[in-house]
Amino acid sequence: xxxxxxxxxxxxxxAGCQAPRPEPNIVDPxxxxxxxxxxxxxxxxxRSAAPExxxxxxxxxxxxxxxxxxxLQEIAGGETFGYEYYHDEEQRKPAVEKWxxxxxxxxxxxxAR
Numbered sequence: 001x002x003x004x005x006x007x008x009x010x011x012x013x014x015a016g017c018q019a020p021r022p023e024p025n026i027v028d029p030x031x032x033x034x035x036x037x038x039x040x041x042x043x044x045x046x047r048s049a050a051p052e053x054x055x056x057x058x059x060x061x062x063x064x065x066x067x068x069x070x071x072l073q074e075i076a077g078g079e080t081f082g083y084e085y086y087h088d089e090e091q092r093k094p095a096v097e098k099w100x101x102x103x104x105x106x107x108x109x110x111x112a113r
Contacts, residue, residue, distance in 0.1 A: 023037075024039075026038050026041060026049055026052040026053065027052055031061055031063055031064055034056075035063060035064065035067050038053065038056065038064070038067040038068055038070075038071050039070075039071065041053060041071050041075075042067075042073075045074050046075065047075055049075075050072065050103055050106060051103060051107075053071050053072050053075070054068075054099045054100060054102075054103050056068035057069060057083060057085075057096050057099060058089070058092070058096060062085055062086060065085035066085040068085075069083050069085050072099065079102070081099055082098070083095035
């Protein structure tokens with residue numbers, strides 16, 4: 001029979017055997033890695049992440065789309081261009097095209113500097 005101390009020790013050992021979490025990365029296929037990356041980009045208002053965020057608006061995963069539009073809103077001063085993460089692909093298409101046009105303007109302005 002294992003005592004309470006033995007169970008606590010076993011729990012600590014098991015907890016210490018976890019693989020390190022990968023760094024947040026917007027383009028990682030695993031949402032548990034990409035969503036933290038998306039959130040960080042939005043929190044930092046990182047315009048350099050905008051191409052990946054605009055691409056994420058077309059994700060099959062509604063959670064990725066939800067966080068991508070939130071990050072883009074942070075970066076673009078609250079703009080959504082009518083994008084709703086829960087719409088189907090066809091309904092999202094016009095707003096995604098507006099985001100792509102916005103991205104071209106942003107990239108052109110950055111290149112002109």
